Amino acid sequence: MADGPAPAIELRGISKAFGAVQANKDISIRVMPGTIHGIIGENGAGKSTLMSILYGFYRADAGEILIAGRKTDIPDSQAAIRAGIGMVFQHFKLVENFTVLENIVLGAEEGVLLNTSLGKARKLLRQLSDEYELHVDPDALIEDLGVGMQQRVEILKALYRQADILILDEPTGVLTPAEADHLFRILRGLKDQGKTVVLITHKLREIMEITDTVSVMRRGQMTATVRTAETSPEKLAELMVGRKVLLQVDKAPPRPGEVVLKVENLRIHDEQGVERLRGVSFDVRAGEVLGIAGVAGNGQSELLEVLGGMRPAQGGTVQLTGEALDLTGSRSDARTRRARGIAHVPEDRQREGLIMDFHAWENVGFGYHDDPAYNRGVLMDNDALRRDAEAKIARFDVRPADCWQKARNFSGGNQQKIVVAREIERDPVLLLVGQPTRGVDIGAIEFIHQQIVALRDAGRAVLLVSVELDEILSLSDRIAVMFDGRIMGERLPDTTDERELGLLMAGITDTDRPVATAEVEANLARSGGKAR
Amino acid sequence: MDKLPRWADVALIPVVNLVLALIVSGIVVTLIGENPFDAMMIMVNGAVGSTYGWGYTLFYATNFVFTGLAVAVAFHARLFNIGGEGQAQLGSLGVALVCLYIPWPHWTLALPGAIVGGALFGAAWAAIPAYLQARRGSHIVITTIMFNFIASALLVYLLITSLKAPGMAPETARFPEATYLPTAQDFFAAIGIPFARTPLNVSFIVALIACWLVWLLMWRMRLGYEIRAFGHSEPAAIYAGISPFRITMVAMLISGALAGLMGINAVMGEQQRLLQDNVLGAGFVGIAVALMGRSHPVGVLLAAILFGALYQGGAELEFETSVPREMVVVIQALVILFTGALDGMVRGPLEKAFLRYRKQPKPGVAAE
Amino acid sequence: MDFLTVVQILDSTVRLATPLLLACLAGLFSERAGVVDIGLEGKMLIAAFFSAAVAYSTGSVWLGLLAGVAASMVFGVIHGLASITFRGDQLISGVALNFLASGMTVLIAQDWFAQGGRTPALDGAARFSSIDLPGAGALRDVPFIGPIYDDLISGHTILVYVAVLMVPLSWYVLFRTRFGLRLRAVGENPGAVDTAGISVVRLRYSAVLICGFLCGLAGAYLATGLAAGFVKDMTAGRGYIALAALIFAKWRPWYALGACLLFGLLESIGNRYQSLDLLGLQIPSQFMQALPYILTVVILAGFVGKATPPRAGGTPYVKEK
Incomplete structure (x- = not known):
């Protein structure tokens, strides 16, 4: 040069x-x-x-x-x-x-x-x-x-x-x-x-x-x-x-059990009346990870939000271990979902999963603050919360190990560890996970992936939403691809590849024939998928 | 790590802001031809130099504790309630109705009754803006401002029609004597200490209890936890199953009720009748008090006493010099300006100063 | 109600709508640039005082106008410092400035004139006099058109005509010039403006200064056109009504004209009748006074068309990637 x-x-x-x-x-x-x-x-x-x-x-x-x-x-x-x-x-x-x-x-x-x-x-x-x-x-x-x-x-x-x-x-x-x-x-x-x-x-x-x-x-x-x-x-x-990295997650073959989550013909409108989910059906079994792949803005976020009790649905049914969930009424809120055994690691931990100006110990009870273990009569038992926070911080190796730090003073990976610890340690029937490793350093990514796999091995159902195809491919036992509010198809991670998933993500189900990018673009323009 | 140590955030910055406001006020006093230090001495003496001064200082402070707590509770839910003025007006109406139309045998019974009346009416006046905010997304700042004006029109209307007492003035009849609240003079006389005749009354104790209850609510109860969580992040609240509608309503109802309680001090404790304007800007002073007090009950109490002293000192200042009592409004404006709006002016340099004391930048934990 | 009464009510409507319109357009520029201003009231008040005080002292209403506008713009700069430079809370800054104006005007008035917080009454060249449009006298006796032209259109002070002209001018500046494009952009997405290499700070300060200028005209008109001198708290909530009109007008200049005329009409009717008999229903004047506020609440509630404010309104700009 x-x-x-x-x-x-x-x-x-x-x-x-x-x-x-x-x-x-x-x-x-x-x-x-x-x-x-x-x-x-x-x-x-x-x-x-x-x-x-x-x-x-x-x-x-x-x-x-x-x-x-x-x-x-x-x-x-x-x-x-x-x-x-x-x-x-x-x-x-x-x-x-x-x-x-x-x-x-x-x-x-x-x-x-x-x-x-x-x-x-x-x-x-x-x-x-x-x-x-x-x-x-x-x-x-x-x-x-x-x-x-x-x-x-x-x-x-x-x-x-x-x-x-x-x-x-x-x-x-x-x-x-x-x-x-x-x-x-x-x-x-x-x-x-x-x-x-x-x-x-x-x-x-x-x-x-x-x-x-x-x-x-x-x-x-x-x-x-x-x-x-x-x-x-x-x-x-x-x-x-700065060290050798495993680009693959180690995991045993899945042992799927009963159907835990059964979603049928789920429909959602947004505030403008645009349909964001246009009849989505799938199920998740105990002991498996179902990965939902797709470009951001094709309805995955809304799916998690409905299941997590953050927004009502306009149609369809959802069953958890055989019992229907309330999707519109007074029992469709997140609190009731948690009581039913649905834990939720949300897509945006800083806006949703944590209160950034709360101390770590206050965040450890967030969403579960009604739990009798955290309360004594009409007052909250802050000592119990702090004890629990310290234990979780130790088990998940959160750094700094100080439950008096505000959430915003932790790095992305450690913030996510707090959220994951809070949700996984509830031993939920179903874990909803959105973008678990967005903005997380590689060390924490490995740790969080291991936790998700461990939960699945313990016989729990996991629904994973991620825009990172690599993450979907390495964690999921089955993969469903969403496009424009619909599920375009299901694939097994061992028998599919990025090209096929990519075409499904663009709404093209006939994945064997050669496809021009112009067609992909036309489809995406039609879907109006927008980043949120 | 936080940018500032906690003591700097809760104590140093408010004090610096206050000092700045006082310096600018001093310049204003100088410009209108008075010596600011003399003026300051007159105010301090007038406010806390006698039992008379203390009585009025704490009487005003009682009003400001209620309106300050009202603003503070709403602030925690990230709602800016500028409607304290109107809610206090309506609260006063509630207190007046309770005192006028229920034949109370003794003040110990009338006071709880008036508390309920004031709180209910104040809360009711906050309910509509709260509902519109929660359900229709109407900006609560604008709607509460509008409700202040509507409240004063409503009160004027009532005082020249159905509630009007015989005579020229638009005011109600005097309350029955059984509703008169014991004053500090009565109290100290009972234990043999001479105390000047001032409107300071048992409402002050109610205000102190309100401070303690608000503290309990915000930092020891689930509802307070939820209000604070909602105030920090609405999406997070929804994620945690906290209903934004419920929190907006509850926070504003509590806020309105606290503002309405001002009526027991101003109407029941002092005037013993309802006038066209019983609040006299205390609803707005509440904003300054909540800002200075960092929305914490202890801070609110201290700031309320400070403003009580300013109001009492300002009255003395008008009496003894050519400085009109609007000087207090100027100081209040400057306190709001410096603590609320120009906070960054003090905070920025302070954060830099504290940073220099800490260890040198370390590589790693990078922010992107 | 006869025809002449209607003309008189409308004539007073125009006069009462003028300060609202100027303040409303002031708020329009500020909020379109993303700076929320509930301090319109305070700016008008400080301008009203300084215009009356200087007009009285110098005997020239024009010098008064200048002083009023300058004072209002100084308040604009303080609001800018708080909300643009130091990224403080724009609402709180507005509240503070309203109190500052309310206290300062009385303080200074007492110091200068010692008349209990008012200025001495203005007369002659210290006030704006009405302008007779050409042919007003000649047409006076023509039925129908005569009173309308002579009373309603002609015979106002210059600031009334300025206010009306400000409407098309504001529209043109906002929607047909480079400055307007940038101003609207900075109220919607300051990040877009910043990355395009334009200073967000400078744009927002210009908006805040325009706002101060227009509020200055509004305040000066109150004290030297509509009234003959300054009295304590003479704006009497007009700044808030202007704010209400701005929401009513959905942040658009022509709608602002309509909203301010409507609110002016309500005030004019309320002034004229102690109570109004409408289809057998007695409507007290207090209701008329409260009506602009009630209407605004109804609008805000979204029952009559949704009002969407500029997206970046109320938030200070912090660079982010």
């Missing part, structure tokens, strides 16, 4: 601390123009912070940034845009009730009046769409578009501002495998046009598939930068975690 062109991006000794937390420490990388560079690391490794510094969202405490060989100061996003950097954030930065066109010109308008800049933008947009296969209706409202489309608007926004460098933060989290393929095609197209792409992800597969070079981050530091062709997933995983 000695005498080639100047790197598109060069970072020298970037450091950034938030309070006592060192998010980035002395990070240096070089990204050559016209390449796709991956940045991989666990949650909390500091990837997003680093890219936010590059986009002027944060200021680095130390270090310098060179763009195309020139030292560049990036105090704000305006400066980043001027330097030719475009960013597609994990959570899209779009104004929902504006049109595509309005979103694209926002901040890059020409002149004081709107009409002239919208007219010009419309023309330019058409050119860009043709050039990069990024077709969107300029007059559609963002809130009416699916996530895949919204992502395209984000990319178009960057291109409209003539970005040479495009940074994408976890862009595939909300996409089906087929949509992700299409995104990668677009990215390759951009690369062929000489653009530089930086892809931030925690998925090894994506790194191997599309990047030219890859940097690995661990605990705020850059541990290695290598050519993708010269490395392997195992090696990258080891660099990410």
